[in-house]
Amino acid sequence: MALLAPTRAEEAIAELLDGPEGRVAVLAGGTDLLLDLEEGKGAPEVLLSLHRLPWRELRWGREHLEVGATLPLAELERDPELARRIPGLLEAVGAVGGFALRNQATLGGNLVRASPVSDLIPILLALECEVGILGSTGERTIPLEKFLLGPRRTVLARGELVRRVVIPTLPSAFRWQRVRPANDVSQISVAVARTPDGEHWRIATAGVAPLARRARTAEALLRGRSPPEELMVSAAAGAAEEAGVRADKRATDTYRRQLLRTLVLRAIRAVPVGPTGDAG
Amino acid sequence: MTSPLRLLVNGVPVETPVPPSERLLDTLRWRLGLRGTKEGCRTGACGACTVLIGGHPRLSCLTLSHQVGEEPILTVEGLESDPVGRAVMDVFVAEAALQCGYCTPGFVVALTGLLKEHPGASESSLLEGLQGNLCRCTGYSSIRRAVTRLAEPAP
Ligand SMILES: Cc1cc2nc3c(=O)[nH]c(=O)nc-3n(C[C@@H](O)[C@@H](O)[C@H](O)COP(=O)(O)OP(=O)(O)OC[C@H]3O[C@@H](n4cnc5c(N)ncnc54)[C@H](O)[C@@H]3O)c2cc1C
Ligand code: FES
Ligand code: FES
8 A cells, every 4th residue: 555645635636546546545533534544444555644734724804614525623723713703613512532643643533434323414404504625627516415325425525525625604503422521432412503694593413313413493483682592492392393213232221302302402402692793 | 566656754864664554553564673653553543553644643564665855854763862752751750640551652742743733722622632542551631631731721
């Protein structure tokens, strides 16, 4: 196996398109890929490491945060603005693995992995982020919800890489439940975001269905920056029904449904009431 | 197939042939003889293999040696000559914050990284930073005592 670490995006794309399918595996932080390789899943001839590409942007706009695909998650935690401007994202990032893991794991890798138990996908769905995909003909941008097709499946075609993620700055919150706080998989995670005016609320759940998803019927019940208590309770109950709860080795379906209701309610209450997410 | 690799380990430039898919953990232990860095799980879950790369705690079991580049590496062997590392180790000794000692290199290296990045970090932020480090022996209370002593007293 050879390791290539191009410094220019065109070289990386050309390498991906060269030779038969499966010849090249893309390597970012390696926290998923190296484990797969160790377990004998896949036998690429070439590891294409993205670490030399200048893809580590962390750029605040008026209404968005742009994150380069290979920025280590810990760099998001280090940003002094994140807690105020996208609180739910900071909470979700902090839930991934331990601190040393987050110094190498990337946002791009987490999205491409498309794990049913990803802690980042629910919050990014709730925030309605967009994924910038780079291919030989340039960059296209699509909503995360369209990017994800199923567990470990995305719309990425051969010769394409995730280049960046563009994240709206919105009042938001993230809640999770697991047995151990770090380096364990969340049994449930829940993300909630709302538009600054309170017109639209968005709820996403993970750890229940094969892939994280929105709970659109439940979110439509919420209006305003601080909805009445009874609507919050109905929305939480609705989200638990809508989530497609299943049982597995980590938890039963009854437990999950109850937990979901509680966590959705807590997450809704935790969304800051003020109009954060602006440039002020 | 191996290719030559240059690393800066504990302030010393080293050069050694390393296969492209080799983990930093294995290069340190088996090529450079730095056996202080431990292999606990090899899956990113225990923190025993923690080293500092460019000053940041990283898992050497999930890092390819060829991905490190020019960033300086600090392992437990290099803590002796680092003032923060020295202080962390002294407190671990004073509090007897170990039993078998297998997890200890990971703990002291991670703490050194956390304290160098945030001098005067609070106890709770240090404990949070150690969430990825497991110990099977101490029951953690002696490690927590050491962390309390390393943290600034709460305001
Ligand atoms: C001990 C441990 C604990 C964990 N805990 C959690 C947790 O609590 N929550 C959670 O959500 N996740 C958790 N994870 C998984 C998390 O570390 C990964 O999903 C991580 O974010 C993946 O990023 P990476 O850079 O390491 O990806 P890599 O392993 O480098 O890559 C992952 C996949 O994405 C592809 N890829 C990477 N970058 C790109 C790109 N830019 N374009 C196209 N394809 C790309 C790779 O080819 C590979 O298929 C844990 C992992 C470990 C080992
Ligand atoms: S050996 Fe690397 S985390 Fe356990
Ligand atoms: S002292 Fe034995 S594992 Fe921690």
